[in-house]
Amino acid sequence: MTARLTLVQGDLTRQHADALVNAANSSLLGGGGVDGAVHRHGGPDILAACRALRASRYGRGLPTGQAVATTAGRLAADHVIHTVGPVWSATEDRSALLASCHRESLRVAAGLGARTVAFPAISTGVYRWPLDDAARIAVGTVRDALAAAPDDFDEVRFVLFDETAYGAFERALADRG
Template identity: 55%
Template sequence: MTVLEAVEADITTQDVDAIVNAANSQLLGGGGVDGAIHAAAGAALLEECRQVRASRWHDGLPVGEAVATGAGELPARWVIHTVGPNRHRGQTDPALLASCFSGSLDEAARIGARSVAFPAISAGVYGWDADEVAQTAVSTVRSWVASHPDEVDLVRFVLFGSAVHQAFDTALAT
């Protein structure tokens, strides 16, 4: 049975198989979670992201897609990069947000990751309300786990700030 939990912590310190990066489409680092993951992982992560861009996603990773790289100096083995929808750019379809979570779990299963840590993808600077992100994330992960019962043992939502943490605790309690 897969465990789902929410913690208020730094995602770069999580001892899990894979952490999910709320990346920008260029995969070259940025602000927020993306910048923190790139800074903690070191130069190896940036180099792998450049290789991904050169080999497959020449124009950048599309919204809702996911791709895995190594994790550089992070405690995790892999980083799964996904690009969340940006409300400020008119990307308001909850299905796009849901695909970030399900696609990341598909990628985790593909690489053999049994434990995965997610941030609150698209909450904050991308303009999505934390409650909506939490509800979408939890319902999507629950649905994915129900259809893939033996793929992942732990899904941990690693959240920045008590308000976002509370939104995920509420979603997990329903």
Template identity: 60%
Template sequence: MEIVLVEGDITAQRVDAIVNAANSSLLGGGGVDGAIHRRGGPAILAECQALRASRYGRGLSTGQAVATTAGNLPARWVIHTVGPVFSPREDRSTLLRDCYANSLRIADELGAGTVAFPLVSAGVYGWPVEDAVRQALTVLNAATPAYVTEARLVLFGAETYAVAERVAEAG
């Protein structure tokens, strides 16, 4: 699987699956989650509401992932994952890595060839960007999916992209 760093807007990525840094309610929010729901339209929210009414009555657990339609997005699916809130007193990095691993597993089960990931937890959840990139690349570099041939890490803003390039080059 090829890993590509891209500076840009995740909602504009033409891929099979877009990963959403969702909140546990699955009902939209701010940041990446809000942007995906706004651009994707009501079909995404409708499927999320159906998931809440059936399998996820208490919401989606941190580190887990579930797929819905992509609505009006230039993708077939949105894979929603709930990242952990950063804590300087508690190591939650396993949960963050689970977001990438479980989203990639779902994408592979769907038969997706290309997947776009945001930098999960690095926004309002406060995860330091450098470590968030390191955690994402640790999972993606170790993965051997059957169908996914390209994983894009979509970074919002030139500064975040520069940090990601530096971390990727350092290996």
């Protein structure tokens, strides 16, 4: 069975899924945007798990493009997968790091046995990645991962906060090239 790749306009923290992907900062200790919302709505258990990760494996923070899982606290999910997206640069191609966020998040999700995974539009907020390009990279990377392991997931969902982001991901999803 091949996983469905779907789009939803809404709030990531309100999604029911086995794993929610958090567009985290490298500190893993919360922040603004999606990261802040995940920590606020998920409650103190997520922060406690992130602090434990910082005290053990990630003393210098989670590297850009990597992913790690914690509890989902009060969210309607079993796990939160934290990934650090790259800051967009006009002078340096960092698209491989953005693709890595999606690949690594799916790798972690598969390792957890998660059948449904919900992603935000990673790096498109304060990290300023242009929406159309981020959508192209995200959708292409997830499509490739699902083609390589078609039985790992039932659904991978992109949860887009507004109509503009939804439109960008809808165009990327429609593009088969």
